[in-house]
Amino acid sequence: MRALRGPAALAAAGALALAGCGAGGTAPAESGNGAGGSLTVFAAASLQQVFTELAGAFEQQHPGTDVVLNFAGSSDLATQITAGAPADVFAAADTRTMDQLAAASLLAGEPEEFASNxxxxxxxxxxxxxxxxxxxxxxxxxxxxxxxxxxxxxxxxxxxxxxxxxxxxxxxxxxxxxxxxxxxxxxxxxxxxxxxxxxxxxxxxxxxxxxxxxxxxxNTYPIAAVDGSGQQQLAAEFIDLVTGGTGRQVLSAAGFGLP
Amino acid sequence: MARSAHPAGYSGLPRWIMVPAALGFGAVLLPLAALAARVDWAGFLPLVTSASSLAALGLSLRTAAASTVLCLVLGIPTALVLARASFPGQQLLRALVLLPLVLPPVVGGIALLYTFGRRGLLGPALEVAGIQIAFSTAAVVLAQTFVALPFLVVSLEGALRTAGHRYEAVAATLGARPTTVLTRVTLPLILPGLASGAVLAFARALGEFGATLTFAGSLQGVTRTLPLEIYLQRETDPDAAVALSLVLVAVAAAVVGLAYRRTLSGALGVGGR
Structure with a gap:
């Protein structure tokens, strides 16, 4: 009589666990594990459109280079980088999250401000x-x-x-x-x-x-190369693209202010 | 009962199954242990007793209790109809009612928005009635009920099918009216199933996040339940988020543990007679 209750409860408990998996949470995007010619860019969610366009331009300028983009909230990204996520470049939506990484000595250079909102x-x-x-x-x-x-x-x-x-x-x-x-x-x-x-x-x-x-x-948007990146050269060139003429043009077209 | 009675020393399991089983236990327990290891114990008490934490915990317990009651009120008749009645389209209806089990909660939130929202299906009618659901605690309860109801229905329907018709048929032949049969025979018979279903619903309501975020919003003391508070605290104070996560794990474990003990002893009590 009660034999079925256990399995029924278990099935429900299993479904509970499954349903729990659906709740929020940002998984880190697939990492480009730094293999030759791959540049991993972590950027604030509000930069999605602009950075997708700029990454395309960068890949055209650097044939054979693959730009891997990961968009999320700035503090999520900072947490991921602190936890060892393989990022080469980080672009944040505010100076606070960038300062946190700088304080933890996780940046390879001085952050550059490239946009405002x-x-x-x-x-x-x-x-x-x-x-x-x-x-x-x-x-x-x-x-x-x-x-x-x-x-x-x-x-x-x-x-x-x-x-x-x-x-x-x-x-x-x-x-x-x-x-x-x-x-x-x-x-x-x-x-x-x-x-x-x-x-x-x-x-x-x-x-x-x-x-x-x-x-x-x-709000000011800073960008910086991440410490320990195996792609310092590409990272520097990507940052140049964002802060240079092409970057400014794409950013202002999207409504961003320029520093 | 008989399922657990096996000859001493023989489990009926091949030995190799212990390896994937250990991985299975680890998959659940390891992240929980890692969470506990991350807790800043020195600051634990101040973190979990801050005004915002207590408001979130209180709101979570109140709304989860309210939605469990709502689940019972709506879920018992639903399960009875699914288990006992017979009508065309019953299978389809059952599948649809159980849908929130597998639906991402965000989808539930969007669906609720277009039902009870200001511009939703029932929005104009609610406005005429002077009921404002948007950004209210009632919205939280609705979101939790939507995701938790199937848990109650599924475990209750199982209990009903297992209990069978026999006693009900006997009571009816002895002249009991359907309502009397329901309240004096059917419901007492499925009480353990009812208890475990209610606890599952409560636990699910307690953990509700996606539908609440999408449908109810997030305001301290009104709509910001513990999961939403954790999600927000993570932005600035990861230590507080970890501490609150542990509180949620503890509350959920206590609730589920309590339920299984009660169900088990209930089952034994009935079985002994």
Whole structure:
């Protein structure tokens, strides 16, 4: 009578474990194990479009070279590099994560700042709450979604709010820009704070409402070669590409500011 | 019962099976041990008793309890219908109801968003009724119920099929009404299965992450449950994330351990009679 209960419970427990595997988590991308002509670049998620384009250009300039890209949140990437992930170049979305690696002596050279990004308000295309300034975000009953202060976009949102002299009462403090965009584009939130480049990528699903106070919260993007990389030469050339003319052109086309 | 009774000294297993079995145990236990080894014990107490940690733990326990109750209310009738009734499309319906077991929770979150969200299927109706689900604790409970319900249904349906119809048929021939049969015969018979199903549902609700993140948002004390807090803490304070992870592991282990002991003793109690 009870013979089947055990297996049934086990099956359910097994399914529990399987379902658990689906939850979040960023796996490190396949590593290029440094084999001749392969350059592994770890870059902040917001650089995905730009760096994919630049990696293509780099491969064209260096026939036989394979650029392996790994995109994730800057602090995730820093954690992976600290844990020994095989990166040759690291490009972060803020100076804080880069400073952490520098302090741990994991960089091969001085980080170079190559881009900047500024916050913007995003609203659903029909702008249901009629948002057209930063002060509107503080109106009671407005569902505003921001990044949590622990992540770079959230720290920037706090700075912008301080500059505007308002305190936001967010409905939610998300862990990433993507989650903020998702809440706004689905119409769950009346407004959100993301970077200009994110808003541009999501054009059509959200409308950007620029605000003056954003100038107080500009994020700088540093890039550096990682210590112990077997591709110092290629790494230096890739960094030159990003900080040089081609890089500047691609970055500004995507909405990034230039240092 | 009889399954565990085997002649002393004979396990019926080829010896080589110990090697993959050891790997199997290791696959689960090694990461847990590595996590425990990473805990900063000196700072453990302050880390897990910070205001944000306690708020997250409290919210997690409250929402998981609420969604377990909701799972029982919805899951018992669902399991009864699947196990006892017979209608066309039953197999298909069962497969669909069990779908959240294998679905990535993020998908569940998106589906919930388009059901209960402001612009979802039921959004306008909810708005008329003055119910605001977005960014509320209710959204967390809904997300947890969505992913946990199949666990209750699947273990309950198994228990129902194992228990069989006999006692119910006897009670009915003695003149008991269907409701009386249900509450006096069927439910007491499957009580152990009900308990283990409820515990599995609670444990699953406690660990819910993807659907909550997608559907409910993340705000301290309102929607930021322990898994979301861990995910966020990881950004700035890996030590806090590790400490909280260990708390979650401990709570989950306690819950599951408790359930198995109760199920086992319940089974023995019934079996002894």
């Amino acid at each position: 500024t916050l913007t308000i995003v609203v659903p295309p029909d702008n249901p709450a009629g948002i057209d300034s930063f002060a509107d975000l503080a109106e009671p009953g407005t569902a505003v979604v921001v990044c949590a202060p622990q992540v770079p976009c959230g720290a920037a949102a706090e700075k912008a709010a301080a500059a505007a002299g308002t305190t936001l009462q967010p409905a939610s403090e998300e862990a990433s820009v993507t989650d903020v965009l998702g809440k706004v584009s689905s119409g769950e939130a009346d407004a959100g704070l993301v970077y200009i480049t994110d808003a541009r990528n999501a054009a059509g699903r959200v409308t950007a409402v620029p605000f003056a106070e954003a100038a107080a919260a500009v």
